[in-house]
Amino acid sequence: MRWWTTGVVAMLAGCGQADEAPPPANPTRDEPVLPMASPTPETLVTIPTRFVGTWDSDGAACGAPAPGPNRLVVAAGALRIADRDVPVRGITVADAGAVDVDVIGDRGGITEQRRYRLALGSGGSLEMTGVDGAVRLLRCDAPAGAEAAARNAVALNLAPDGLQTVAGASSRTLAFGTPADIVLRVVEAATQTIPQRSTNADCGEGPLDIATYPRIAIYFQQGRFVGWSARGRGLTTMAGVGIGSKRAAVEAVIEAPVEDTSLGRAFTSGGLSGVYDARDNVSALWAGSACIAR
Template sequence: MRWWIMGAAMAVAACSQDPQPAATNTAEEVEQPAPIASPTPEALTAIPTRFVGSWDSDAASCRAVAPGEQRLAIAADTLTIAGTDYPARSITAAEAGAVDVDVVADRSGITAQRRYRLALAEGGALDLTGVDGNARRVRCDAPAGAEAAARNAVALNLAPDGIQTVAGASSRQIGFGTPAEIVLRVAEAAMQALPERSRNADCGEGPLDIASYSRIRLYFQDGRFVGWAARGRGLTTMAGVGIGSKRADVEAVIDAPVEDTSLGREFSSGGLSGLYDAKDSVSELWAGSVCLAR
C-alpha cells in the first residue's frame, strides 16, 4: 500500500512543477536484448533404430521364458512396458542423441499422455526416464528387436560427391552441400552410434567440423557437408572400392591414374581419391574437403 501512496504523491508533485528534461537512462535502465528463443525440437517420424528391440533389467531377466515387469520392448512407433502397449503420439530429438517419446496411456478408462526419454548409456545400455524416474535396461537378444532393426537397417556407400544410403530397395544420394543435421541423422541411422565431435581450425580451406564414426569421418564447414574420409574396412563405393581393395580391382572398375605425391602413391578418379600402400592395397580413401597436409 505504501508504494501506491508514494507513487500518487510523486505524480501530484510532478504536475505542480515545470516540465523537466527526460532523465538519461542509467546502466540498470538500459533495455536488455530479448533472449534468443530456444530451437524447436526436431520431430522424428519413428523411434531411431538404435533403440528398437527388447530390453530388461539384466541378462538373467532377458533369458526368462516369461517376460517380467521390467521388460521393455521398443518398436518404431510403440513402447511396450510390462506387457502394455503405449502408442507414440510424437517423437522428438533431444540432446546428446536422446529422444523424447510422448505416448498415450489408457488405464481403467482414463487416458493420459506421458513422456519417456530414451538415451543410450555406457556399454550400450538404455536409460529410460519417465513418470517413475530413471531406470537402466540392458539389451536382450529378442527376435522381435533383431527383426525390427533389420527391417529398418540403412546401409552407407561412399561416393565421389558425397555419400549414398541404401534401405531395402530404395537408395538416396546425399551430396556435398547438404545441411549437417541431415547428414548426421542419416549417418547415425547407418552407424547405429553417435560420433565423436571435433574441430580442425588449421585447414587451408577454413575451419572444418568433424564427426568421427568407427568407419568414416564426415567433414562440415559452415553447417554444410563438405567431405568424408574412410576409416578402416567396411564401407565401399557402389563399385566396391574401399579400404583394403587391391589396385588391380580398383583399376578394373574405375579409371584412377596413380601419381607419386607428398602423401605417397596417390590415385584419383572424378573426385574420389586415395593412397596405395606397399602391397598395392588401398590404405586411405577420401572425397571432398578433408584438410590434407601436403
C-alpha cells in the same frame, strides 16, 4: 486405474513448456522486442529401429517368467512398460541420436502426458531418461533386434561428391553442403551406431567438426557436410572402390592417375582421393574437406 509404480515407470514426468527467453536490456522504443521463436524439433512417424526390442535391467530380469517393473518393450509406434501398454502421442528427434517419446498415461483417474528420452549408451545399452534421472537397460532380444535392424538396413556408399544411401528400392544422395543434422541421422541409421564427436582446429580449410563412426569419419564446417574419410574395410563406392581394393581393380572402374606425394603413392578421380600401400592396396580413401595434407 493406478499403474504408475516403480522402476522405469516412476521416471515419467510432465513435459513442461520451456520459458521464453527474456528480452534484452534497454530495448529501444522504436524497435519492439519480440520473443525468439523456438526451433521446432523434427517429428518422426516411428521410433527408430535401433531402439526397437525388449529391454530390462539385467540378464536375470530378462529371463524372468513375468516382466518386472523395469521391463520395457519398444515397438515402432508403441511402448510397453512392465505389463502395461503406454499409448504414444509423438516422437521427436533429440540431440546426439536420441529421441523423445511423448506418451499418455492414467494416474489416479487423471490422464497425463509424460515424456521419455531414449538414447543408446555404451555396449549397446539403452538409457531412458526422465525428470528423476536415467535408467540403464540392457537388450533382452539381441538376435531379434539384429534381425529387425537388418530388415530396415540402410546401405551406405561412398561418393566423390558426398555419400549415397540405398534402402530397399530407393536411393538418396547426401551431397556436400547438406545440413549436418540430416547427414548424422542417415549415417547413424546406416551404421546403427552413435559417433564420437570432436573438432580439428588445425585444418588449412578452417576448423572442422568430426563425427567418427567405426568405418567412416564425417567432416562438417559451419553446420554443413563437407567431407568424409573411410576407416578400415567395409564401405565402398558404387563401383566397389574402398579400403583394401587392389590398384588393378580401381583402375578397371575409374580413371585414377597416381603421383608420389608426402602421403605416398596417391591417386585422384574427380573428387575422390586415395593412397596405395606397398602392395598396391588402397590404404586411405577420402573426398571433400577431410584435413588431409598432401
